[in-house]
Amino acid sequence: MMINTLNETDLHRAIKTLYLVQEEGSKPEAAVRQYIADILRPDGSIVEVQTGSLAHLKPKLTAYMEEKRRVKVVYPLVKEKYIETLKADGKITRKKSPKKQNLYSAFGELTALAPLLANRLLTIDILEVTVTEERKITDEPVQTTNQRRRWKKNWLKTGKRLDSICTSRSFCGKKDWLTLLPKGIRQFTVDECLALLREKEPRLTRNEVSLMLWVFLHAGFLSREKAGRAYQYQRKGGRVKS
DSSP, X not given: OOBSOSOOOHHHHHHHHHHHTTSTTOEEEEEETTEEEEEEOTXXXXXXXXXXXXXXXXXXXXXXXXXXXXXXXXXXXXXXXXXXXXXXXXXXXXXXXXXXXXXXXXXHHHGGGGGGTTOTTEEEEEEEEEEEEEEEEEEEEEOOTTOOOSSOEEEEEEEEEEEEEEEEEEEOSHHHHGGGSOTTOOEEOHHHHHHHHTTTOTTOOHHHHHHHHHHHHHHTSEEEEEETTEEEEEEOSSOOOO
16 A cells, blocks of 8 residues: 555645656656655655645655655745635635745744754755635535634635745755854854844744754754753754854
């Protein structure tokens, strides 16, 4: 039995197509061990596009890397989202969502992959994208198929499409990931790191920075010790240029 077969959204399909055309001879939906890889390249390396939870990829990535295959995970973050709603009379309304993500928002998902980030067989491409979410008004309040709603609502999401890719960053190994720390910083608390990062990212939250440092700690990039009521973080190993 193959795991993770053809269960694609429009957003997933669009991003996969962009990566598929980058290299001639790549194969979509290829069987690798007990899994289905999104893209199998001619050199045996793999591309996985993940628009949902990154935690679901961990067994798959571990199995690929046990075979010494290079793996690229492509993860889109929604920098801007528009909502199109199909009403009962057939009219479509469009509005901009106030919710936004940035590069550091990815660490909420990367907690599950922290033990893998030091492995240089793994590359993660983080895309900041603009998307349109499609909704349909329902006659009565309904629950979603995955039962995730706390309260029923009178609409259902019917799709999500890619409008544009704003930026793309690739990370492979410790050196790449530590470029997200403030330049030159060696020892620091969460609040000290946040204050420096906010000079360039003023909307950054404390939770986003705290999660980043937690991921780096469990990836083996940082160490920490208690200093009063706060933790003091420090880079591990030799000097890493930022």
